[in-house]
Amino acid sequence: MPEQLAFTIEVFLNxxxxxxxxxxxxxxxxxxxxxxxxxxFAQGVMAxxxxxxxxxxxxxxxxxxxxxxxxxxxxxxxxxxxxxxFLSIILTIGVMILLxxxxxRYIFRYLVGQEPIILFMATxxxxxxxxxxxxxxxxSDIKTLDVGxxxxxxxxxxxxxxxxxxYGFFIDNLDIVASVVAALLVIGLVxxxxxxxxxxxxRAVADDHQAALSVGVSLNFIWILVWSLAGFVALxxxxxxxxxxxxxxxxxxxxxxxxxxLMLGGFxxxxxxxxxxxxxGVGEKLFEFxxxxxxxxxxxxxxxxxxxxxxxxxxxxxxxxxxxxxxRV
Amino acid sequence: MLDQSQGYTTEDGxxxxxxxxxxxxITLRFGGVEAIKDISFDIREGEIRxxxxxxxxxxxxxxxVISGFYIPQEGxxxxxxxxxxxxxxxxxxxxxxxxxxxxxxxxxxxxxLDNVMTGRLTHMKTGLWQQALWKGAAExxxxxxxxxxxxxxxxxxxxxxxxxxVARLPYGLKKRVELARALAAEPSLLLxxxxxxxxxxxxxxxxSRFILDVNDExxxxxxxxxxDMGVVMDLSDRVVVMDYGKKIGDGTPxxxxxxxxxxxxxxxxxxx
Numbered sequence: 096m097p098e099q100l101a102f103t104i105e106v107f108l109n110x111x112x113x114x115x116x117x118x119x120x121x122x123x124x125x126x127x128x129x130x131x132x133x134x135x136f137a138q139g140v141m142a143x144x145x146x147x148x149x150x151x152x153x154x155x156x157x158x159x160x161x162x163x164x165x166x167x168x169x170x171x172x173x174x175x176x177x178x179x180x181f182l183s184i185i186l187t188i189g190v191m192i193l194l195x196x197x198x199x200r201y202i203f204r205y206l207v208g209q210e211p212i213i214l215f216m217a218t219x220x221x222x223x224x225x226x227x228x229x230x231x232x233x234x235s236d237i238k239t240l241d242v243g244x245x246x247x248x249x250x251x252x253x254x255x256x257x258x259x260x261x262y263g264f265f266i267d268n269l270d271i272v273a274s275v276v277a278a279l280l281v282i283g284l285v286x287x288x289x290x291x292x293x294x295x296x297x298r299a300v301a302d303d304h305q306a307a308l309s310v311g312v313s314l315n316f317i318w319i320l321v322w323s324l325a326g327f328v329a330l331x332x333x334x335x336x337x338x339x340x341x342x343x344x345x346x347x348x349x350x351x352x353x354x355x356x357l358m359l360g361g362f363x364x365x366x367x368x369x370x371x372x373x374x375x376g377v378g379e380k381l382f383e384f385x386x387x388x389x390x391x392x393x394x395x396x397x398x399x400x401x402x403x404x405x406x407x408x409x410x411x412x413x414x415x416x417x418x419x420x421x422x423r424v
Numbered sequence: 425m426l427d428q429s430q431g432y433t434t435e436d437g438x439x440x441x442x443x444x445x446x447x448x449x450i451t452l453r454f455g456g457v458e459a460i461k462d463i464s465f466d467i468r469e470g471e472i473r474x475x476x477x478x479x480x481x482x483x484x485x486x487x488x489v490i491s492g493f494y495i496p497q498e499g500x501x502x503x504x505x506x507x508x509x510x511x512x513x514x515x516x517x518x519x520x521x522x523x524x525x526x527x528x529x530x531x532x533x534x535x536x537l538d539n540v541m542t543g544r545l546t547h548m549k550t551g552l553w554q555q556a557l558w559k560g561a562a563e564x565x566x567x568x569x570x571x572x573x574x575x576x577x578x579x580x581x582x583x584x585x586x587x588x589x590v591a592r593l594p595y596g597l598k599k600r601v602e603l604a605r606a607l608a609a610e611p612s613l614l615l616x617x618x619x620x621x622x623x624x625x626x627x628x629x630x631x632s633r634f635i636l637d638v639n640d641e642x643x644x645x646x647x648x649x650x651x652d653m654g655v656v657m658d659l660s661d662r663v664v665v666m667d668y669g670k671k672i673g674d675g676t677p678x679x680x681x682x683x684x685x686x687x688x689x690x691x692x693x694x695x696x
Contacts, residue, residue, distance in 0.1 A: 290566075291562070292545060292548040292550065292562075293552055295538070295541060295542055295545065296542070296545055298531065298533070298534060298538075299531050299534075299542050299545075301533075302531035302532060302533050302534065303529050303530070303531055303532070305493075305525065305529045306525070306529035306530060306531060307514075307531075307542075308493075308512070308513040308514050308517070309491065309513060309517055309522070309523050309525070309529065309606075310517055310522075310542045310543055310545050310546070310605065310609065311514050311515075311517030311518045311545055311546040311609070312514055312542075312545060313512070313514045313515075314514070320552075
């Protein structure tokens with residue numbers, strides 16, 4: 096097999112796995128948008144906040160340490176213990192559920208029935224607020240999140256492909272783990288939505304608020320539930336991205352990468368978010384490799400996704416899987 | 425006159441029981457507009473009760489008060505003998521009051537079966553964690569509820585479209601699916617908001633038959649709003665007539681038909 100082809104396959108596989116991470120972020124958007132019509136600009140910051148919280152809990156950081164030190168003139172930073180990763184994740188999930196409850200209780204409860212643009216503005220406010228609170232609570236320094244996920248080249252794949260093609264594929268263990276986790280997460284979410292009472296209620300609310308009320312579904316409860324689920328998805332995305340490139344402010348910007356994914360997949364489709372993420376991941380890697388680097392001077396990965404989204408906006412605005420919008424006159 | 429504590433026997437010999445729902449001096453305002461003015465009436469167990477009146481009479485507002493979508497400014501709602509505090513529509517539904525909507529509010533993206541199953545939500549008692557883990561109790565509960573849903577689907581003769589997404593169905597069938605979903609809740613009181621609006625004669629006959637069958641078979645108490653006078657008179661045991669937010673008549677179809685105020689409201693009268 097020619098080396099060029101083997102190399103292309105490797106780029107393709109790496110693209111798929113980068114796409115999984117995009118899809119994870121996009122998934123959080125879809126959950127909230129479907130159930131409440133809110134486009135949650137804060138999803139990326141939620142991922143950052145979740146990762147920071149997880150790091151803080153694991154390493155026994157004192158929340159609001161800087162604030163406490165500044166007011167009381169003390170000098171405390173750490174409790175001096177560390178908590179195992181698994182337990183920390185459970186505790187962080189608890190924090191995200193609490194956050195979901197507060198978001199619903201103190202923001203969106205007062206905005207029921209408002210224009211989408213107003214709800215959107217509220218989430219922008221939430222994004223900045225949460226970013227500030229995150230920094231205040233856990234400090235703004237760059238942290239390395241290590242929950243014990245395997246990292247680095249997968250030697251088995253490298254050796255096997257070298258044996259077959261005479262060329263060893265470089266596949267990162269973390270990407271493999273991320274793909275498996277994302278797949279399990281999606282299967283879990285779909286099963287939850289299809290087969291459980293709360294899932295059915297969730298779909299009911301996503302479809303028609305009034306009808307959902309009439310069959311005894313509390314909108315408030317469902318909204319807290321979807322914000323919690325979105326918080327959980329944000330945590331998973333935060334763990335993966337945080338392990339990959341450190342917990343820092345730029346983590347919240349992955350939300351922007353999720354936008355073209357949503358344009359492709361449609362804002363209302365969970366499978367769409369996955370497929371959209373994969374297409375963007377593979378597309379930008381292959382484009383860079385085949386066209387960008389040789390002919391366009393490289394660095395096409397920064398804009399390729401948005402370009403693709405633009406093409407979709409022109410020809411298929413509802414995305415690949417979104418509900419077609421037909422206005423009857 | 426009716427005996428307040430007991431009940432009565434209808435013309436066709438059905439026994440009607442005690443009061444399920446009582447509205448006492450209900451007044452509902454939207455800003456300066458009084459949609460309902462000081463109206464009282466009751467709904468008894470096992471009967472088909474109609475609320476009729478010309479457009480804008482306040483019929484739908486009344487139904488929305490009963491189902492909790494509107495909270496009246498004055499008056500008292502008594503459900504099964506005790507006063508009902510102001511509550512959210514979903515809490516009313518949990519108390520056993522199911523409804524349909526004038527403009528059909530179905531879950532368009534779901535199949536007919538799924539829609540009917542949402543009607544069973546109030547009967548599912550297992551909690552979030554049990555459901556998420558799909559433990560034994562959650563599974564048996566799902567099976568039991570599925571049986572009830574299938575029974576109702578059979579009863580309303582919509583087996584053939586069980587798996588069809590609701591969005592693809594014609595109007596008349598959608599109305600029937602909505603009735604099925606409301607029935608699936610096994611309600612103590614079933615509210616139907618213009619169940620025959622927009623239907624042709626044949627569909628109206630079908631729907632009338634289903635309403636009568638439901639009442640007969642399950643003993644369901646039904647309160648309905650309807651425009652079509654002929655249909656109402658055939659179906660209902662007792663009728664409340666509203667006009668401009670006020671109650672102008674209350675009684676059996678025969679009594680109401682002979683009521684001068686009702687005739688005036690429907691046929692128009694010269695005001696001086």
